[in-house]
Amino acid sequence: MAISPDVVGQKGGKAFLNFRRVICYTVLTLICIISLFPFFVLIINMTRSNSDIQKGFALLPGKYLIDNFKTVLLNSEWKMINSLKNSFIIAACASLLSTYFSALTAYAIHVYEFRLKKFAFTFILVIMMIPAQVSALGFVNLIKRMDLFNSFIPLIIPSIAAPATFFFMKQYMESSLPLDIVEAARIDGSGEFRTFNSLIMPIMKPAIAVQMIFTFVSNWNNYFIPALILSDKNKKTLPIVIALIRSADYAKFDMGAVYMSIGISILPVALVYLFLSKFIIRGIAIGSVKG
Secondary structure, three states: OOOOHHHHHHHHHHHHHHHHHHHHHHHHHHHHHHHHHHHHHHHHHHOOOHHHHHHOOOOOOOOOHHHHHHHHHHOOOOOHHHHHHHHHHHHHHHHHHHHHHHHHHHHHHHHOOOOOHHHHHHHHHHHHOOOOOOOHHHHHHHHHHOOOOOOOHHHHHHHHOOHHHHHHHHHHHHHHOOHHHHHHHHHOOOOHHHHHHHHHHHHOHHHHHHHHHHHHHHHHOOOHHHHHHOOOHHHOOHHHHHHHHHOOOOOOOOHHHHHHHHHHHHHHHHHHHHHHHHHHHHHHHHOOOOO
């Protein structure tokens, strides 16, 4: 019995699709393993002593997890719990202010028509290209004149001006925020701030969640500016304490404590991502507004 060429073609097409699927899953699995391997090493070394870590890599965890945990938390010089609190206050406040005021600025430039609109947008993008290190000296001199050393204010308030966050919000509004909605709210008698807070903010939830994650992580891991401003032991942030642990002299150097401190620093960031990721998924699924 002769087999139809169409049947052969269909079988060959299915076999090719199955082969492509196997290749894709294999590549994705390898990429996943490569991405997660550093975390695996971190978790393993969190459970090992300094002498064991010096011997080399191990696949099995050790027995020093509790000891390393106590070493990091109970050390009076490091003050890990206090540094966690300081980093969380700075990162949380900075991320809230940055995302809200960046969204508000993007809303103003997106919705309103005024003479210097293009210039304002271009100026903000130019500011985005200037590295923080270039203006660090002038910023520190300004903080000295304002008597704000060892204060969280210089680490929180300047985050309101976040050009990169503004640019992301502006691009998101251009693709997801029809101006007809704003005009309809104005016709109904809604004020501008009420329109923004009650109507625009819910539409912007996916973008806000993404930028809150990025801003929180950026401020949580920020070492450069806090190291210049904070010298009081009670106000040091987590990156400064981790650098202090790593720079200990040979007699006090403990790799297990270093890995434990890094593990502790990653945990809050992971929790923030897990909490905010549901808003991203929900926003994509619902689609918010269809123009």
